[in-house]
Amino acid sequence: MFNALIVEKDDDGNTHAGVKQIGLDDLPHADVTVAVEYSTVNYKDGLCLGPGGGLVRHYPHVPGIDFAGTVEQSDDDRYKPGDKVVLTGWRVGEAHWGGYSQKARVKADWLVPLPEGLDTRQAMAVGTAGFTAMLAVMALEDHGLQPGHGPVLVTGAAGGVGSVATAILAHLGHEVAAVTGRPEQEAYLRDLGASRIVPRADLAETVKRPLESEEWTGCVDAVGGAMLARVLGQMKYGASVAAVGLAGGAALPATVVPFLLRGVNLLGIDSVMQPYDNRLRAWQRIARDLPMDKLEAMVQPATLSDLPGLGEDILKGQVRGRVVVDVNA
Template identity: 80%
Template sequence: MFKALVMEQGEDGLASSAIKELSEADLPQGDVTVAVEYSTVNYKDGLCLSPKGGGLVRNYPHVPGIDFAGTVESSEDARYKPGDKVVLTGWRVGEVHWGGYGQKARVKADWLVPLPEGLSTKQAMAVGTAGFTSMLSVMALEDHGVSPDKGPVLVTGAAGGVGSVAVGILANLGYEVAGVTGRPETEGYLKSLGVSQIVPREDLNETVKRPLESETWAGCIDAVGGEMLARVLGQMKYGGSVAAVGLAGGAGLPATVIPFLLRGVNLLGIDSVMRPYEDRLRAWERIAKDLPMDKLEAMVKPATLSDLPQLGADILKGQVQGRVVVDVNA
């Protein structure tokens, strides 16, 4: 038997969660059974934990948790053997497949990657989908010619999970980093991670009639979308690139094509869910090399399974700073 946070749907169609005892027979089909050690909380986890499942959860009962790290207990796939340390992010685990908010998980071997050398399972979940997405974004900017000598890089939603890890990586790589936040109390935290310029959210939260403003940013990692992304596009330097990773500010994009046509700006979509295996390995190797572990540790808030319902609600309100690491065995 093992413990898991289980979502069940009531007669009113709304879901609620409770910690329950499950047996291995309850686990879904898969090639590899993992003893989960740590999970985390991402924006998408908040959606899955909400009463309507955020439009992501298809069937109940359901175990959420889109990320986990742990030790292989049994494997029907030759790539993994008992005792191997593994990480899972994405592949719609925690949405349509049972996820990491339990002490055991069973998944397809194709969805796993070996724990990168130099990282513990706890550190891997301090990174999680948010940090993995940050690294993919940095790599995309690099692939499109953004480098420290080209000018400052803007990070929106800088105090959140994606933003915090992005700031830590970019600063370590030598970039001048500007961070957007609507929470003045996070300024000290952001500067400790490497932000050199704080941009108040209200400075970018409204669109303007002019499609182009002064050329300011060589690159941007945007976790907000909506009007803020539209505004940032008009402030990019010639040939600059924006990695779009989130929609906390809305899915609409009230922009014009002028920045693309007159400044050659690139808008790069970043998907971390269905990313091919080789891309995942490359990104995790870069994380182990380019994200300072002391900065990662400074982002972490510890949690247990019982904390998850409240944390899920908080992250949807933008009230979670940095990264949450969930010890599923505590």
């Protein structure tokens, strides 16, 4: 028997999350059984833990959209007992049981080997948020982003994706302008490498003009909505925005003018269904280009029993940086 955070729904449609003991026979049927060491808290986890269960399809359910640990048993030749592995995406934690458990059973196709230079705790300090941030940086680079060409904007900079993106971009030599609605986070963001702090209010409303002064050579946007629309009109000629989130809303009250007159690119970043080769590329870049001291500064430790409260906090935008969940604590 081992511990897992189980979300259940009662006859009235209300969900309840709590730590319970389950056995191997309770786990889904799949190729690889992993002894989970660490997981994290992401916005999707907050939705799955919250009222109504958000993205969950069936109950009872184990959330946790990512985890890192050690293979215990494998029916697939790619993995053997003792291998260190990482999982992000593939709707694990939503449609499939996830990482908020001391053991997980998943398809081999969903795993990647833990990259050299990272341990399992560091991998989950990165987690889905950091993996997404690196995918965004790589997409911007693939579309011409280079250090020294001007400031790169990061919206929602104190959140998980934004924190890692800020640290990576600064480490690569970019001038980073960090957007936040929490003035108390300025010292934290500057420690990550931000050279400029942009108050959220400066970008929170759309303007009638479809184009403003060219200011940003790139952008990692975790907010969407009116802020993304505003940022599109401020991008330099040929610059790109990597869209990674919708904390500010899914609607985009924008015009096509920035795309037509300035050749701006809007790049959609999906971390869930990324092909295996690009996953490996991103994790290798993380091991190389994310300063571990900066990563550690983002970390808030947690246990399984802390998760219901943290799920509420992340939905309210009250979680800074990265939460690392020690499922065995």
